[in-house]
Amino acid sequence: MNPNAIVQAEQVTKIYDEGAVPVQALRGVSLTIEPGEFTVIAGPSGSGKTTLLNLLGALDVPTEGRVFFEGQDLSTLSRRERARLRLYKIGFVFQAYNLIPVLTALENVEFVLLLQGVPERERRRRALEVLEQLGIGELAHKRPHEMSGGQQQRVAVARAVVSRPRLVLADEPTANLDSATGARLLDLMEQLNREQGVTFVFSSHDPQVIERGRRLLWLHDGQIEREERR
């Protein structure tokens, strides 16, 4: 096992067995994510990207194989322990339904810190700091419905990184954005990666987005077909 790894998947398979026909979403995937990576999981729709990210993010458990987070086998953790791991170690950016609609941008970012039990004043200070850093300080007191999709995703990135997680997972973060806005979101993620060493793993099926990854994992029919580094 790689002692440097943040997360490591070993021969994971995932079979969805709820419908009439079982679906094999992943067929023996192995990969290692190390600190500082800016990795894209690329592949057409249905290739298993979301499934793989869910496993890496301790949101789901594999049917076979194992996932280690900082050396710890996730299958040995309870639901509660996995939630705790996500809270403290992993940031998430989803394609949609990201922000809590009744909270302002600032409060959304604060929410993670609230769950971590950070005192209110420090919460506020850190959340504002992150928003400023990401150049969206002026959105602090806006609610999601008052923001554009691109702005919402930037706030989501801010929420994902505010507690300095070991790993940020972003599942098709630009899928609902036009290409210019999507590019700006990637700029932001790149900047965080470069300047603060935040480790990103994101997925996409958009060639424009895929080319931004420094490491590319091509997923096809639930298998890693090809890997590139740039």
Added chain:
Amino acid sequence: MSFRGVTGLARVAWRNLWRNRRRTLIVLSSVVVGVFVLVLFDTLNLGMVEQMLDNQLRLHIGHVQIHRQGYHANPAVERFFRKAEALRQQVAAEPEVRAVAPRVLVHGLLSSAYNNGGVQLVGVAPEAESLVTFIADQIVAGRYLTGEGSEILIGERLARKLEVRLGDRVVAMAARPDGQIGSEVFRVVGLFRTVSADFDRTMAFIPIDRARAMLGLPPDAAHELAVLLDDARQADALKARLQAALPDTLEVLTYRDVVPLLVMQRDLYAEMMYLIYLIIGVALIFGIINAMLMAVLERLPEFGVLRAIGMSEGRLFLLVSLESLLLGLLGTAIGWALSLPVYAYLARHGLDLAVFSEALAAFGVGSVIYPRLTLRVVWNAWLIIPLVAWLGALYPAWRAIHVEPVEAMRAV
């Protein structure tokens, strides 16, 4: 979790509450109406049962009684005490005492020319007695006692049984402490009718001096001091104080000691109020479950995100149940605010239930009811209703925490 965390969650819960304004307002108004009805019902019910007990106490018992030691257990004619007037003055000087009536009591036989019957003869000081009990106001024929001469006041029912009318003579007989039979002739000067048929059949009032003379008691003797207080709730305190101050040869009793059954009956009526709480609580809880369930089901993807970013089941549960709890607290606050002016009005002017006056009279209650607000009513409303609201959130909250983040976010 820290208190800070809870207040943070409460803020989120509060805003969530107003996402569907219409639905929240509907449930809120049902809670408001529920609390409004409960507060008025509870205070009126309590006022009524208190009034009922007090009326029964003011029929004869009073709030506190003083006897010679052992009289209550065995009310024998020879168990009288002396210096009744000095004792009366001493007790009357206590701050919470409104009036004190001395009595000479004996079971005896009352005979007319046609019939006879067992009675409780009560020798009273007419003035003092009229301050402690209602008897002077219950005269339906003739007049109340003056304390002069051989006058007797009997119940209408007893008069019918004895077949006597105003002005007729009756003979009273009773065993004296010296073992002889005392007897005396009285003239019927008045007839009374109270709420109690039993009372009207068995009680006969005569001047206390005549009673002493008939029984051969010393002129300063009495069997009982009946004490009326400003407020029945002061009885225990006064009892304790008098017991310490008076000699051991005397016993001090509160109405609880004298008529425990009446007190139990009062408590029972008061407890029946919980049935109303149950009915209203059940009516409210279904509305709350329904609204909360809708609110939860349409937000499953959002709960999925919350679980994904690491919110624990416990906190998510807390978040959802806080929404309902806040709704319950808000509804209770508004319901209270609305009911208090109505309560204040009724406390002042009373609720006139003239339509039911006959039924109420049978319960020993006047037709005007005054509500009574106690700490118990406050607790009931502030504990039970928010608790009901919280209970109504249990199932919806349970649904919320069992969301699989992966499923929930895929669902929509």
